[in-house]
Amino acid sequence: xxxxxxxxxxxxxxxxxxxxxxxxxxxxxxxxxxxxxxxxxxxxxxxxxxxxxxxxxxxxxxxxxxxxxxxxxxxxxxxxxxxxxxxxxxxxxxxxxxxxxxxxxxxxxxxxxxxxxxxxxxxxxxxxxxxxxxxxxxxxxxxxxxxxxxxxxxxxxxxxxxxxxxxxxxxxxxxxxxxxxxxxxxxxxxxxxxxxxxxxxxxxxxxxxxxxxxxxxxxxxxxxxxxxxxxxxxxxxxxxxxxxxxxxxxxxxxxxxxxxxxxxxxxxxxxxxxxxxxxxxxxxxxxxxxxxxxxxxxxxxxxxxxxxxxxxxxxxxxxxxxxxxxxxxxxxxxxxxxxxxxxxxxxxxxxxxxxxxxxxxxxxxxxxxxxxxxxxx
Numbered sequence: 532x533x534x535x536x537x538x539x540x541x542x543x544x545x546x547x548x549x550x551x552x553x554x555x556x557x558x559x560x561x562x563x564x565x566x567x568x569x570x571x572x573x574x575x576x577x578x579x580x581x582x583x584x585x586x587x588x589x590x591x592x593x594x595x596x597x598x599x600x601x602x603x604x605x606x607x608x609x610x611x612x613x614x615x616x617x618x619x620x621x622x623x624x625x626x627x628x629x630x631x632x633x634x635x636x637x638x639x640x641x642x643x644x645x646x647x648x649x650x651x652x653x654x655x656x657x658x659x660x661x662x663x664x665x666x667x668x669x670x671x672x673x674x675x676x677x678x679x680x681x682x683x684x685x686x687x688x689x690x691x692x693x694x695x696x697x698x699x700x701x702x703x704x705x706x707x708x709x710x711x712x713x714x715x716x717x718x719x720x721x722x723x724x725x726x727x728x729x730x731x732x733x734x735x736x737x738x739x740x741x742x743x744x745x746x747x748x749x750x751x752x753x754x755x756x757x758x759x760x761x762x763x764x765x766x767x768x769x770x771x772x773x774x775x776x777x778x779x780x781x782x783x784x785x786x787x788x789x790x791x792x793x794x795x796x797x798x799x800x801x802x803x804x805x806x807x808x809x810x811x812x813x814x815x816x817x818x819x820x821x822x823x824x825x826x827x828x829x830x831x832x833x834x835x836x837x838x839x840x841x842x843x844x845x846x847x848x849x850x851x852x853x854x855x856x857x858x859x860x861x862x863x864x865x866x867x868x869x870x871x872x873x874x875x876x877x878x879x880x881x882x883x884x885x886x887x888x889x890x891x892x893x894x895x896x897x898x899x900x901x902x903x904x905x906x907x908x
Contacts, residue, residue, distance in 0.1 A: 536822070543592050547599035550574075555603045561686055562730050565607045569600075570641020575614060579623060584636030590765070590829030591822060594772045598821075601776030605877040606730030608776060609884075612769035613682040614638070617762050618645020621691045621707065625750040625758055630709065634689060646687035648678040648710075648736055649759055656890050658693075658759060659702035663738065665694035671744040672696075674708065674716070677737045680884070684734025685719040688712050692738070693755045705755035709747045716741030727876030763886060764834050767842040770885045771821045774845035774878070775814070778852040781874045782810050785856040803859055810852050817845045836898040843888040843895075846881040853878045 536544065550572065555565050569575055578593040579585025593615065601608030619638045622631055637643040654661035663676025674694050681690070690710045697704035710717060720735040750758050786807060789799045824837035853875040860871055882888045899905070 540591060540595060543588075544595045544599065547574075547596045551599045551603040555600065555607060557604055559729065561732055562604065562607045562610065565604065566610065566641055566644070569607075569611060574600075574611065575641035576619065576639025578615065579619060579635065579639045583623065583631055584639035586639075590768075591825040594768060594821065594825040597769050597772040598776045598779075601773040602780045603776075604730065605773055605777055605874075605881075606728045608773045609728060609731050609770070609881075610644075610683060612766065612773060613647060614645045616766040616769045617647035618683075618687070618689070618691065620762055620765060621647075621749060621758060622709070624761070625707070625754075626709075629746065630749070634709070638689065643688040644683055644686060646681055646683045646690045647762075648681050648690045648692040650679050650681070651677065652679060656887060659705070659756060661693060661695060661705065662698065663692070663694040664698070665696050665706055665708065665743070667696065668742070671742055671746075672706075672708065672748070674710070674738040674741040674743055677735055679735050680723070680733050681719075681736050682731060682733055682884075684736050685722060685732050690717075690736065691749060693759055696752060700753070702756040703753055705759070706752050707749040707755040707758045708743050709749050710738075710741070710743060714741055714743070726879055727873070728880050764838040765828055766885045767838040767891070768821060768824045768828060768834075770881050771817075771824070771838075771841035771845035774842075774847075774849040774881050775817055775821055777849040777874055777878050777881070778810070778814050778817070778845070781849075781852040781856040781871060781878075782807065782814060784870055784874075785859050788860050806855050806859060810848075810855065813848050814852070817841070817848050820844055836895055839886075839891040839894040839898075842885065843882075843891040846878070847888060849874075849878040850882060 554568050556562070573586040574596055576585035577588045577596055578590050581587040597608050597612055600611060622634055622638070634643065638645050649658055651661050651663060663674065663678065665672040665674050674692065676694060678692065688711065692708045692710045693705055694708065695704040696706050716739050718737050722732040722734050725733060789803065793799060821841045824834050824841040827834035827837055853871065857871050857875055
């Protein structure tokens with residue numbers, strides 16, 4: 532597999548880098564303007580086919596965009612990732628023609644923001660344990676329950692919600708639904724107070740006797756668990772790109788700081804040199820791992836192991852880079868408004884969401900232990 536970016540991908544990468552550096556703001560509010568700018572450039576529907584209002588680009592191009600955006604604003608990066616990978620792809624892959632016509636063009640343009648509502652109090656890593664119910668009634672279903680830690684919870688326009696039609700059936704009773712934000716019975720709680728990524732609002736959504744017509748069921752009844760699991764590979768590669776962007780940002784800031792120190796007559800000691808060299812090497816290795824996973828995903832190949840490896844390696848690196856770079860910059864990096872402080876606070880959540888990194892390691896180990904031929908290890 533060719534791992535050198537093509538001339539086209541290099542051109543797009545530079546385009547995304549210039550966009551992120553020159554047009555993204557970094558204030559403390561939900562990044563409405565960033566999303567409008569991204570939508571105007573076609574980035575909200577980058578890998579969605581043109582027939583559905585998207586840009587028709589490949590998956591690798593989309594990942595390059597997430598990396599560059601996340602390097603400047605990780606909150607905007609995760610919003611774009613969730614909107615596309617688990618907010619729009621469910622419709623693209625499993626939606627009916629009528630559902631695609633109704634929602635995809637507006638999702639692709641950014642007129643609608645998509646969200647993914649799976650997690651519950653007792654159903655995080657074990658998604659099959661969810662207890663939100665969907666009771667069949669004449670013409671549709673009535674949903675009751677709540678979802679936690681929903682990215683864009685108070686801002687999203689369309690939620691892909693997972694509920695069970697029969698709790699005794701476990702995962703085989705889970706069904707997916709498309710829920711518009713203005714449906715009577717749907718309410719969103721206030722944004723959670725988080726350690727980082729505070730521009731990305733994370734909130735609880737509650738459903739109380741919320742009627743959903745059959746036309747808003749996504750896929751077949753009881754196919755929800757399969758739908759949810761099928762989306763995770765793409766989502767994990769997106770979050771890996773977010774981690775890579777954060778790691779690059781921390782390393783770049785620190786190298787520039789050390790250069791300034793040297794100009795001021797303070798030489799970089801050997802231990803500091805070793806740290807930045809190690810981080811640079813790990814960043815280069817993780818980049819290749821992510822791009823390989825993205826190319827596999829884009830070609831339609833099964834990439835569960837590659838996606839899981841990319842996710843835990845990249846997000847662990849983001850946390851390591853932010854921590855070690857803070858150590859290197861010492862008091863110069865610890866101010867509340869210092870970018871390194873933001874990188875450090877932002878880097879923790881990506882290790883947890885889209886499947887915690889402990890779960891990713893279990894996924895990789897299971898894949899390896901089930902293989903008879905390890906020649907591609």
